[in-house]
Amino acid sequence: MSAAEPTLxxxxxxxxxxxxxxxxxxxxxxxxxxxxxxxxGRRRNQMGLLVLAAVPVLIxxxxxxxxxxxGRGPDFVxxxxxxxxxxxxxxxxxxxxxxxxxxxAMLAGDAVAGEANLGTLRYLLTVPVGRTRLLVTKYAxxxxxxxxxxxxxxxxxxxxxxxxxxxxxxxxxxGTEISFGSAVWRVVLVGLYVAVGLAALAAxxxxxxxxxxxxxxxxxxxxxxxxxxxxxDSVPQISWLHPWLLVDQxxxxxxxxxxxxxxxNIAQGLRVDLAYAVVFGLLAWARFAGKDITS
Amino acid sequence: xxxxxxxxxxxWVLPVAAVGVIGATALTVxxxxxxxxxxxxxxxxxxxxxxRSANVSSLSGTxxxxxxxxxxxxPGIGGSGALGSASSxxxxxxxxxxxxRIWLDGPTRQRLALIGANGESDVIHNGSDIWxxxxxxxxxxxxxxxxxxxxxxxxxxxxxxxVPGALPSGAPRTPDEAxxxxxxxxxxxxxxxxxxxxxxxxxxxxxxxxxxxDRSTLVGAVRIAIDSQEHVPLRVQVYSTKLxxxxxxxxxTAVDFATPDVRQFAFTPPAGTTVTESDRPTAPKGGxxxxxxxxxxxxxxLPTMPGAPKVTGSGWSTVVVAPFxxxxxxxxxxxAAGSAAQLTGLLKALPTAxxxxxxxxxxxxxxxxxxxxxxxxVAVGAVPADLLYAALATK
Numbered sequence: 001m002s003a004a005e006p007t008l009x010x011x012x013x014x015x016x017x018x019x020x021x022x023x024x025x026x027x028x029x030x031x032x033x034x035x036x037x038x039x040x041g042r043r044r045n046q047m048g049l050l051v052l053a054a055v056p057v058l059i060x061x062x063x064x065x066x067x068x069x070x071g072r073g074p075d076f077v078x079x080x081x082x083x084x085x086x087x088x089x090x091x092x093x094x095x096x097x098x099x100x101x102x103x104x105a106m107l108a109g110d111a112v113a114g115e116a117n118l119g120t121l122r123y124l125l126t127v128p129v130g131r132t133r134l135l136v137t138k139y140a141x142x143x144x145x146x147x148x149x150x151x152x153x154x155x156x157x158x159x160x161x162x163x164x165x166x167x168x169x170x171x172x173x174x175g176t177e178i179s180f181g182s183a184v185w186r187v188v189l190v191g192l193y194v195a196v197g198l199a200a201l202a203a204x205x206x207x208x209x210x211x212x213x214x215x216x217x218x219x220x221x222x223x224x225x226x227x228x229x230x231x232x233d234s235v236p237q238i239s240w241l242h243p244w245l246l247v248d249q250x251x252x253x254x255x256x257x258x259x260x261x262x263x264x265n266i267a268q269g270l271r272v273d274l275a276y277a278v279v280f281g282l283l284a285w286a287r288f289a290g291k292d293i294t295s
Numbered sequence: 296x297x298x299x300x301x302x303x304x305x306x307w308v309l310p311v312a313a314v315g316v317i318g319a320t321a322l323t324v325x326x327x328x329x330x331x332x333x334x335x336x337x338x339x340x341x342x343x344x345x346x347r348s349a350n351v352s353s354l355s356g357t358x359x360x361x362x363x364x365x366x367x368x369x370p371g372i373g374g375s376g377a378l379g380s381a382s383s384x385x386x387x388x389x390x391x392x393x394x395x396r397i398w399l400d401g402p403t404r405q406r407l408a409l410i411g412a413n414g415e416s417d418v419i420h421n422g423s424d425i426w427x428x429x430x431x432x433x434x435x436x437x438x439x440x441x442x443x444x445x446x447x448x449x450x451x452x453x454x455x456x457x458v459p460g461a462l463p464s465g466a467p468r469t470p471d472e473a474x475x476x477x478x479x480x481x482x483x484x485x486x487x488x489x490x491x492x493x494x495x496x497x498x499x500x501x502x503x504x505x506x507x508x509d510r511s512t513l514v515g516a517v518r519i520a521i522d523s524q525e526h527v528p529l530r531v532q533v534y535s536t537k538l539x540x541x542x543x544x545x546x547x548t549a550v551d552f553a554t555p556d557v558r559q560f561a562f563t564p565p566a567g568t569t570v571t572e573s574d575r576p577t578a579p580k581g582g583x584x585x586x587x588x589x590x591x592x593x594x595x596x597l598p599t600m601p602g603a604p605k606v607t608g609s610g611w612s613t614v615v616v617a618p619f620x621x622x623x624x625x626x627x628x629x630x631a632a633g634s635a636a637q638l639t640g641l642l643k644a645l646p647t648a649x650x651x652x653x654x655x656x657x658x659x660x661x662x663x664x665x666x667x668x669x670x671x672x673v674a675v676g677a678v679p680a681d682l683l684y685a686a687l688a689t690k
Contacts, residue, residue: 169565171565174408174430175417175428175430177565177566243321251412258415264357275317278313282310283310285306286309286310290304
């Protein structure tokens with residue numbers, strides 16, 4: 001942001017007035033920045049980030065106090081003591097089941113349904129940007145929110161882990177050891193992979209959010225979608241359905257911790273993520289662009 | 296844009312079209328592209344000669360094995376369940392879907408990694424060292440062998456002959472191994488034909504079809520896909536007469552015939568690992584050393600079988616009847632006792648049957664059947680249970 005630019009108002013009304021200057025062709029990030037400012041400013045989102053950050057710290061402290069029993073649970077947890085970077089990995093595998101999708105569900109519920117509920121969506125639509133661009137901006141802010149949430153988990157976990165367990169070499173699932181430097185890159189890749197999955201979930205959430213004017217209904221509906229997906233993914237009798245489920249390959253990030261990394265499942269996961277993002281993004285667009293804004 | 300403004304409902308066409316495109320793409324990619332690929336036709340005999348003369352000493356790739364043998368679902372035996380810790384164990388090969396990565400570099404260096412949901416088991420053969428690594432319990436078992444390489448060269452194949460003895464399972468593990476075993480079974484009992492070409496792991500391949508002439512066997516057909524350039528079997532499918540999909544399938548999903556990086560074969564036990572030194576090159580968890588042929592998967596190797604087995608029938612419908620006693624659950628220690636107890640529980644859960652031959656428990660799989668009689672005999676064959684009853688009746 002350059003110094004010459006006026007500071008953005010937090011209030012949608014003034015933001016709309018400022019934007020009603022003659023339309024310039026140059027794409028402006030002002031709408032996105034205003035959106036991100038709204039997301040970051042909400043007290044419930046700040047509390048949510050605190051919860052996300054608390055889990056890895058909790059895991060690290062608990063493991064520090066009492067060593068985990070060998071051979072139980074995900075293989076990450078028993079490796080924490082050798083390298084602090086396993087803390088963010090263990091935290092991600094724990095939070096991916098509920099907390100991270102819940103964070104996306106909260107943001108997605110607020111994105112369209114929340115604005116409609118507050119009556120601010122009307123004002124937002126008076127801004128001379130098309131509905132399509134408004135929706136794209138909303139989705140971009142959700143994607144950034146997903147990255148944000150994952151980054152908080154990873155950074156809090158890495159900080160707590162390195163502080164308590166140090167920076168030893170990382171033991172891969174293949175039984176080899178890699179240096180701390182390349183381990184950092186593996187963890188960054190894991191974070192990006194998880195964030196892509198959450199971004200695809202955000203597209204589903206955005207579509208649901210355009211269907212209702214109750215943000216709580218949108219949030220609950222997306223959580224039901226997520227949990228039903230997890231349940232369906234764990235029933236072996238319907239294994240033909242599993243490759244089509246969004247969450248099916250979410251936990252495949254462990255494949256990045258093999259030596260050499262195993263890409264097949266990661267690629268399959270990214271394909272599914274992309275398919276969900278495209279289909280539900282288009283559904284959200286079809287719904288939102290033709291929707292009557294009544295409140 | 297104006298079109299969509301005039302016809303708001305037409306917007307819904309786009310997401311529907313996206314679903315259609317994605318679905319169609321996924322289905323066509325999953326279908327084996329069996330259209331003609333411009334390969335010259337080859338007879339079955341030529342293909343067999345190609346396979347014998349294949350000279351591939353190094354490759355790396357990913358192998359996926361699926362089996363639907365009709366075995367009862369049991370916790371701990373299941374394959375790709377959500378509880379991933381079990382599926383990376385080397386003893387869990389019996390059912391479900393499994394993914395392997397293999398690296399081969401001549402007779403002295405091989406590595407095989409079984410990919411589990413949250414873990415991995417590796418067998419690494421490098422010169423005189425054989426390492427077995429399990430990420431689930433962070434253990435490594437170390438075997439030393441003579442550097443003469445007698446073991447590696449003994450089976451005559453170039454492909455992973457150093458590893459099989461260490462793996463406890465009756466199932467063939469690589470396409471090459473499975474094809475060799477299937478080819479050994481051929482003869483007057485089998486008609487061998489070719490059926491065009493297939494595309495496997497991005498490579499074009501010929502398909503060889505082995506059909507038992509004997510109609511009484513459960514094996515419907517064995518299809519072997521052979522790489523058109525390297526002449527290495529890329530996929531083996533065993534069809535049951537009971538199923539439309541293959542009952543057993545092992546094949547490459549990715550393969551590269553370049554020499555793998557030497558780094559893949561280096562293994563140093565990481566700190567904090569329990570290392571067991573073993574002088575005898577035997578399996579760590581009570582497995583059989585030898586490898587039964589497909590179509591004739593033998594009974595689990597844990598029960599002891601005193602006395603000589605009796606063989607009736609021939610070819611694909613061979614039935615083996617042998618004396619049989621269950622191991623005592625208290626004998627042995629650790630995993631062996633646990634496996635014995637699990638096996639006893641499994642047998643108790645099987646359906647019972649009785650007839651002129653006596654009575655006992657019956658396992659009717661898709662490729663083979665097993666009858667365990669109450670008077671201590673076991674009958675095994677790649678045939679329906681009726682033929683086993685007949686074999687048991689003729690004492």
